[in-house]
Amino acid sequence: MIHSTGYVLVPDVLVEPLGDHWVAFSPSSGESHLINDTSAAIVEMLSCESALTLAQACTALAAEVGTLPADTEGLVHEALQTFVRAGLVRAVRLPRDTHP
Amino acid sequence: MSPDAHPAGGLHQLGTGALRQRLARGGLHLDLGLVRLRVRADEPSFADQLCEVYRHFTPTEEPTWSDLHVSLLRATGVRRWLRPQVRFISDSRMEFDPFPADHALPLLEWGVNWLIGRRMNDVLLLHAGTLERDGRALVMPALPGSGKSTLSAALSLRGWRLLSDEFGAFDPRAGAFRAVLKPVALKNESIDVIRRFEPGAEIGPSFIKTRKGTVAHLAPSFEAVSRRHVTALPGMLVLPRWQAGSATVLEPVPPQVAFTSLAFNAFNYAVQGADGFRAVMALVRGMPAWRLQYSDLEDATARLLERWHEQVPLDSDPRP
Numbered sequence: 001m002i003h004s005t006g007y008v009l010v011p012d013v014l015v016e017p018l019g020d021h022w023v024a025f026s027p028s029s030g031e032s033h034l035i036n037d038t039s040a041a042i043v044e045m046l047s048c049e050s051a052l053t054l055a056q057a058c059t060a061l062a063a064e065v066g067t068l069p070a071d072t073e074g075l076v077h078e079a080l081q082t083f084v085r086a087g088l089v090r091a092v093r094l095p096r097d098t099h100p
Numbered sequence: 101m102s103p104d105a106h107p108a109g110g111l112h113q114l115g116t117g118a119l120r121q122r123l124a125r126g127g128l129h130l131d132l133g134l135v136r137l138r139v140r141a142d143e144p145s146f147a148d149q150l151c152e153v154y155r156h157f158t159p160t161e162e163p164t165w166s167d168l169h170v171s172l173l174r175a176t177g178v179r180r181w182l183r184p185q186v187r188f189i190s191d192s193r194m195e196f197d198p199f200p201a202d203h204a205l206p207l208l209e210w211g212v213n214w215l216i217g218r219r220m221n222d223v224l225l226l227h228a229g230t231l232e233r234d235g236r237a238l239v240m241p242a243l244p245g246s247g248k249s250t251l252s253a254a255l256s257l258r259g260w261r262l263l264s265d266e267f268g269a270f271d272p273r274a275g276a277f278r279a280v281l282k283p284v285a286l287k288n289e290s291i292d293v294i295r296r297f298e299p300g301a302e303i304g305p306s307f308i309k310t311r312k313g314t315v316a317h318l319a320p321s322f323e324a325v326s327r328r329h330v331t332a333l334p335g336m337l338v339l340p341r342w343q344a345g346s347a348t349v350l351e352p353v354p355p356q357v358a359f360t361s362l363a364f365n366a367f368n369y370a371v372q373g374a375d376g377f378r379a380v381m382a383l384v385r386g387m388p389a390w391r392l393q394y395s396d397l398e399d400a401t402a403r404l405l406e407r408w409h410e411q412v413p414l415d416s417d418p419r420p
Contacts, residue, residue, distance in 0.1 A: 019356050025374060
C-alpha cells in the first residue's frame, strides 16, 4: 500500500494567547514555544482533525486566510517541521487511499 | 509567647559556645519558610559566621521533619594541618569540592541554594529576587550578574519585606509566593555599595577569594524572619539589569517577554510540566511587567516604589 505523511497534534498540547503571540506547551518535551497567529491557526486545525497531510493543511489554511493553497505550502511545511522538532506535532504514515 | 514574637532568643543571643555545641551534636534546625534545614558542623569558626547572618532566626526545637540535612565537616588526613578544608555533605554525599575551612558559611549558602533548586519541586521555583509590600510580591527574575541580589538587599533596607534574593517560590495551590528566607549574598563591589546605601545594614564577615570573588551576607531583618510564613500574592514583575553609569530606566515589557523571562529563569519549569506552564501563564496575566535598568540604587528603589503605587492594587490586606 502507498502511504503519505500526515501530521497529528501530540496529546495534551496546551496553547494559550499571550499579547500579540501565542504560547504552546509541549508535554512531551516540557518546553514552551512562542508562536505567531499563523502557527496557532495550524495547531488549531490539527486539534480539530485526527490527522492532516501537508496538502490538507495548506487547503485549510488557505481557506482561512483567503489565498491559494499553493501560496501557503512553504510556510505550512516549515511550520509543521518546526512543530515536529518542538514536540508539538508527530509525523505519521497514512494510507494513501484515505488521504489523497 | 510565640518564638517569633520577640527577637530575644535569636541565634545572636544563643551565644557561639552553645551554638557550636548544638552544631556538633544533634544539629541546628532552621526554619527558612518554604524549607526546614538541619545543619551539623564541626568547623569551629562556622558558629560565629552563622550567628552573624542568621542572627534573627530562632533555632527551632527538634522538628518532626527537615527538608534538607547538611553537614559541614572538616576534611581529614594531612589536610587538617596543611590547608584545612571543609566539606559540604548532604544525605551522605559530597556534592562539591571542599572549601577552605574558614569559608564554611559561603559553602553552606551555595550548597543549600543548590539543594533547594534541585529538590523543592512542589512549587514553581524561579531564579528571582522576591520581596513583599502591601501583601503582594515584587518578583525580579534575572541571570547572575544582573544586580538582582544587590537590588533585593537595597529594597529590603527600604521597607520591603525580603522573601528571598535567590528564589521566587510560587505555590500554585495558594496562588501566592512563599519565602525562602536566607541571608542575601552580596558580591565584590556590591558589599560596599550596600554599606554606603544603609550604614546600619547587618552585614556579616567578608570572604575573599571565593569562586565568585569577595562575598558577604546581609542578615534578613527580624521582621522578615518573623513573617517568613506569610505569603504574598503576585504583585509586579521587574526584569532588573545593573548597568554602570546608566540613568534609571523603567519601561513596560510585552507579556511574551515576561513569559519567557519567567519560564527561562525557573529552576523546575520542565519538571512542573503543564502545571508550570499554567502557573507562569497565571503570573504573566496577573502582574504588570517592567524592565529596570539602573546604576543608582536610591533612584532605582524610589522609582520602583512610585511605579508600585501606580500599578499594584492595594486590596485591604490580601494576606492573613
